[in-house]
Amino acid sequence: MSTVPALAVEDLSVEFRTRSGIVKVLEHVGFSVDKGETVALVGESGSGKSVTAFAVMGILDAAGKVTSGRAMFGGADLLALGERDLAEQRGRELSMIFQNPRTALNPIRRVGLQIADVLVRHGGATRNDAPQAAIEMLKKVRIPDPERRAEAYPFELSGGMCQRIMIAIALACRPALLIADEPTTGLDVTTQAVIMDLIGELAGEAGMATIFITHDLALAAEYCDRIVVMHAGHIVEAAPGRDLFTHPRHPYSAKLLAATPGETVSLENMASIPGGLPDLRRSDLPACRYSDRCERRLGQCAQPLPQRTVGERRVVACWNPL
Amino acid sequence: MLNLLLSRLATAIPSIVGVVVVTFMLTRLLPGDPAAYFAGLAASPQAIAEIRAKLGLDKSLPEQFVGYIGDLLHGNLGNSLSTGQPVVVEIATRLPASAELTLFALIVAVAIAIPLGVLAAVKQGTWIDHTCRIVTTAGVSLPVFFTGLLFAYVFYYLLQWAPAPTGRLDVFLSPPTHITGFYLIDSALTGNLETLWGALRQLALPAISMAIFSLAPLARMTRGSMLAVLGSDFIRTARASGLSPRTVIFTYAFRNAVLPVITTLGMVFSFLLGANVLVETVFAWPGIGLYAVNALITSDYAPVQGFVLTMAILYVALNLTIDFVYGLVDPRVRLDS
Numbered sequence: 001m002s003t004v005p006a007l008a009v010e011d012l013s014v015e016f017r018t019r020s021g022i023v024k025v026l027e028h029v030g031f032s033v034d035k036g037e038t039v040a041l042v043g044e045s046g047s048g049k050s051v052t053a054f055a056v057m058g059i060l061d062a063a064g065k066v067t068s069g070r071a072m073f074g075g076a077d078l079l080a081l082g083e084r085d086l087a088e089q090r091g092r093e094l095s096m097i098f099q100n101p102r103t104a105l106n107p108i109r110r111v112g113l114q115i116a117d118v119l120v121r122h123g124g125a126t127r128n129d130a131p132q133a134a135i136e137m138l139k140k141v142r143i144p145d146p147e148r149r150a151e152a153y154p155f156e157l158s159g160g161m162c163q164r165i166m167i168a169i170a171l172a173c174r175p176a177l178l179i180a181d182e183p184t185t186g187l188d189v190t191t192q193a194v195i196m197d198l199i200g201e202l203a204g205e206a207g208m209a210t211i212f213i214t215h216d217l218a219l220a221a222e223y224c225d226r227i228v229v230m231h232a233g234h235i236v237e238a239a240p241g242r243d244l245f246t247h248p249r250h251p252y253s254a255k256l257l258a259a260t261p262g263e264t265v266s267l268e269n270m271a272s273i274p275g276g277l278p279d280l281r282r283s284d285l286p287a288c289r290y291s292d293r294c295e296r297r298l299g300q301c302a303q304p305l306p307q308r309t310v311g312e313r314r315v316v317a318c319w320n321p322l
Numbered sequence: 323m324l325n326l327l328l329s330r331l332a333t334a335i336p337s338i339v340g341v342v343v344v345t346f347m348l349t350r351l352l353p354g355d356p357a358a359y360f361a362g363l364a365a366s367p368q369a370i371a372e373i374r375a376k377l378g379l380d381k382s383l384p385e386q387f388v389g390y391i392g393d394l395l396h397g398n399l400g401n402s403l404s405t406g407q408p409v410v411v412e413i414a415t416r417l418p419a420s421a422e423l424t425l426f427a428l429i430v431a432v433a434i435a436i437p438l439g440v441l442a443a444v445k446q447g448t449w450i451d452h453t454c455r456i457v458t459t460a461g462v463s464l465p466v467f468f469t470g471l472l473f474a475y476v477f478y479y480l481l482q483w484a485p486a487p488t489g490r491l492d493v494f495l496s497p498p499t500h501i502t503g504f505y506l507i508d509s510a511l512t513g514n515l516e517t518l519w520g521a522l523r524q525l526a527l528p529a530i531s532m533a534i535f536s537l538a539p540l541a542r543m544t545r546g547s548m549l550a551v552l553g554s555d556f557i558r559t560a561r562a563s564g565l566s567p568r569t570v571i572f573t574y575a576f577r578n579a580v581l582p583v584i585t586t587l588g589m590v591f592s593f594l595l596g597a598n599v600l601v602e603t604v605f606a607w608p609g610i611g612l613y614a615v616n617a618l619i620t621s622d623y624a625p626v627q628g629f630v631l632t633m634a635i636l637y638v639a640l641n642l643t644i645d646f647v648y649g650l651v652d653p654r655v656r657l658d659s
Contacts, residue, residue, distance in 0.1 A: 059561050091564030098562075103555040106574050108652055117573070118563045153653045169563055 005032035005072075006209035007056070007094075007177050012069030012079075014048075014055050014233075021281040025051050025064070026233045028305075033177065038203065038210040040220035040241070042256070043230035046277050049213045052230075053179045055079070057096055058086040074176065092122040095170035097199075099182035101162035105154040111165045112138070112150025115172055122173045137168040141198060160191035164198070171202055178203060179211045184219070196223050217260040221245040226313065229253045232277045232289035234305065239314045249310055249321040251296045288318070296320045326655075330645050334638040341634040342394065346387055349623040356403055356621045377403070390627075399631070400624030402617065409628040413610055417632070418503025419490055420602065420609030424594045426506070426525055427532035431590070435537045436583065439544025443552060443579075444571060454541055461538030466597040469531035470604040477527060485523050487605040495520045528605040532597055536590040543586040547579040554578075581652055588644040592637055 014026040026048045033039045041049040054060045056071045056078055071078040074093060078086065090096075098104040106114055115137050116130035125133040131150065138146035141164040154162050163183060170178060180199060184192040200223055203210045214220050220227050221241045229237045229250065237250035248254040255273040275293035278285060286292065291301045298320050305317045357374035358365070365373075374380050378389065393400060399409035442454035477484040485492055490505055498508035498517050505521035551557065552575050560574045599611035606612070610629055617625035649655045 057562055059558060087561075087564045087566070089564065090562055096559075096562040098555060098559060100555060104559045106556045106560070106578070107654070108578060109574070117560075117565060117569065121563070121565050121569070155654055166559070169559070 006035045006037075006074075007211070008032040008070075008072040009052070009056065010070045010072070012052065012055060012071065013067045014051055014060070014064055015067050016061070016064050018063065018281075023280045024233060024285070025280060026055070029069070029230075029233070029235055031228045031235060031238055033209040033211055035176070035209055036204070036207045037226065038200070038212055038224045040212045040214060040224035040227045041230060042214060042217055042220050042227055044215055044256075044273075044277070046232075047230040048233040049230055050181055051233075053096065053181055053211065053213060057090060057094065057179065058083065059090075059096075088122075091118050091170075091175070092124075092173040093175050094177040094179070095173075095175040097163070097166050097170050097178070097180045097183045099185040101159055101166045101183075101186075102154060104166055105162055107154055110151055110153060111157070115150075115165070115168050118169050118172045124173045133172075134168075137172050138165075140171070140202070141165070141168045143168075159187050160195065163187065163191075163195050167195075167199060167202070171206075174206055175208065177209045177211070179213070181213045182215070183212075184214075192219075217245070217256055229256065233280060234289055234317060235315075236290065236318065237314075237316045239311075239316075243311070243314065247322075249314070249316040250318050251294050251320075251322065252290050254322055296322075326649060327642060327646060330642055334642070338631075338634055338638065341631060342391070343387075345627045345630040346390055349626055350383060350386070352621065356623065359621055360403060394631075399628040402625050403622045404617070404620050409624045412613060412625065413628050413632055415503075416608060416610045416613050419607060420598050420611060422490075422504045422506065423525065423528055423601070423607060423609060424532070424591070424598055427529040427594060428536065428587075428591060430529060430533040431536040431540055432587070434533070435540035436544050438537075439541040439583075440548055440571070440576060440579075442541070442545045443548030446549065451545075454545060458538040458542045461534050461536075461541075464534065465600075466531055466535045467600040467604055469534055470528060470601050473527045473531055474604065484527050485520075487527065489606050489608055490521060490524055491517070492520050492524070528601045528607060532594055532601055535597060536594055539586055539590055540583065544579065544583050547582045548575060551575045551579040577651065581648065584644060584648055584651065588640060591640055595633055595636060 009032065010030045012026055012029040013024070016023040016025050029048070029052055031039065031041075041052060043049050051060070051064070054064070055066055056073075058078065058081070060066070066079050069079060073089075078089070078094075081089070105111065112131060112134040115134035116125070116127075119125040119130050119133050119137075120127055124130075135146045135150050138149055143149050143161065143164055149157070149161070154165070157165070166183075178199070183199065184195050187195060196219065199210065199212075202208075212220065212224055217227070221244070224241045227239060227241050227244045228235055229244070229252065231252050237244065237248065237253045239249070244253060245257065248257050252273075255271070258271040259273055261270060273293065278289050278292055280289075286302065287304050288294070288301050291297050294301070300319045303319070306319060308316050308318070308321065310316050310321060355370075357370050357377060357379055361370045361373050371380070378386060381389075390400075397410060399413070401408050402412060405412065438450075438454050438457065442451040445451060473484075474487045478487060491497055495517050498505060498514050498521075499512050501508045501511055506518060506525070509515070509517040509521060552571075557570060557575055560570045565574070598609060599615055601607065602609045602611040603615055610632060614626055614629035616622075617629070
């Protein structure tokens with residue numbers, strides 16, 4: 001931990017104001033990503049993975065509010081930056097790829113132009129040479145016949161192609177950090193692998209830090225250096241990918257692993273995790289939001305959540321880890 | 323694109339034929355006997371029968387219909403019974419007056435409604451949004467003839483700001499040289515500023531009363547459509563790419579949001595064609611609406627038929643234009659053709 005991480009999120013809490021009350025979506029979330037490192041944020045739907053990314057990017061819905069925390073990036077706290085300064089950074093220094101590439105692209109604008117827009121905005125090209133620069137980016141994400149594809153609209157391209165366009169938009173200005181929010185959801189398995197390899201390769205070339213958001217633990221273990229497991233707005237465990245996969249310490253990570261098909265688990269003995277996410281609007285949420293579902297719960301679980309370091313770069317938020 | 327237009331044009335033909343049949347039947351079935359009307363109160367039954375034979379009204383309906391179709395194909399819409407003038411000529415001279423009024427009203431409505439709707443969506447929940455809501459609610463709840471009468475009363479009778487509601491130009495001004503038939507354009511082209519100002523003053527009240535009415539659906543649709551688009555995934559992508567708010571709102575959001583607004587614009591335009599009849603009556607505007615009302619009162623068939631047919635053709639032409647514009651904005655429509 002001698003180097004300065006590319007992104008260090010500390011004590012991040014986010015609330016959403018809804019009609020039925022305040023939802024504490026994130027609580028004291030902290031993790032870091034080193035330069036050139038790939039970190040996975042893993043958890044079931046609603047665990048706060050995407051919200052963490054949106055908060056860091058400053059693109060939360062109007063209802064969402066950051067109530068505490070810092071996100072140190074390139075010497076500045078992203079959460080403290082004004083919208084104008086943050087917009088300068090977005091797309092240039094930190095980029096994001098979304099799920100559903102088809103809807104994430106402007107349906108009535110040629111894809112080449114959409115790449116050019118980002119380049120022009122951040123000074124990567126002038127209006128005149130932006131079309132050529134956009135074609136270069138299409139080449140880089142290995143789109144065949146880039147000159148013709150630059151003139152295409154998203155509805156004329158396949159899902160995998162659209163995701164490559166998204167990657168081209170995100171990487172056009174050579175960002176230092178890339179957040180990929182379930183980039184392969186909705187794509188078929190072969191395309192999934194191609195897209196993951198492409199992201200990994202381009203990130204590796206540029207020494208870029210990558211945050212990979214997924215609910216697929218197996219995919220995370222395959223492509224990421226470290227895995228951060230989230231549950232109901234808490235980080236429950238953070239560990240190097242292989243270690244977590246072979247020897248999870250938090251009961252939730254273990255259950256999540258048992259629910260992931262792979263080398264160790266076959267479809268027959270795959271288990272589902274009992275219960276669901278707690279209602280985050282409750283005012284009497286337990287300190288450990290997993291405790292209601294947990295088989296290893298102890299009396300001391302009602303005390304504030306610990307952050308136990310259980311090995312090299314391994315932290316688990318549990319009183320009774322495996 | 324051309325194929326699309328041609329196929330739309332082909333589908334329009336049955337509706338035009340339908341309109342021809344319906345207007346023919348309707349005018350024949352309406353109460354009132356034009357022969358009796360023109361023969362005068364003291365006419366003998368023989369005199370009425372003579373006039374009826376002269377007008378061809380003694381023939382059977384199918385015979386009359388065939389004759390009517392034959393005339394139509396020769397571009398003959400018949401003669402007005404009350405003025406004796408050919409209907410085609412009368413409509414052609416009066417259409418520019420109606421068109422100028424309607425288009426001017428539409429331009430005013432669009433110029434106010436679209437910025438208002440966009441602002442209301444971008445600044446949702448602020449005073450602009452509330453203003454938009456009040457304006458649209460007021461707009462839909464005030465019928466055109468009522469706003470027209472109210473305006474004439476307040477701005478002409480009480481305040482004397484506006485000229486008398488008696489047509490397109492003050493009696494002391496002569497109309498500009500006929501180029502397009504639009505007084506505003508013609509007087510501007512010939513550099514006749516006095517007439518331009520006079521025409522504008524006459525146009526203001528009727529056009530604004532029509533604009534207020536058509537503003538509401540446009541502003542509402544713009545706001546709703548913008549809100550929907552601003553919440554969509556690709557706007558999030560645009561923001562995540564750091565694009566400037568101006569690019570996000572105009573290049574990304576507005577161009578997508580304008581699609582349903584174009585459709586609404588078509589509907590609003592057809593409302594306005596109907597509203598014309600009322601507004602022209604209130605402001606003594608020498609357009610085709612007033613012409614049709616007068617003809618209807620005197621059971622003068624030919625002008626009414628001519629009016630309805632003109633409206634139908636205008637409506638079809640309008641829908642074709644809308645389809646064309648839609649295709650220009652949305653590439654997905656172009657592919658479907």
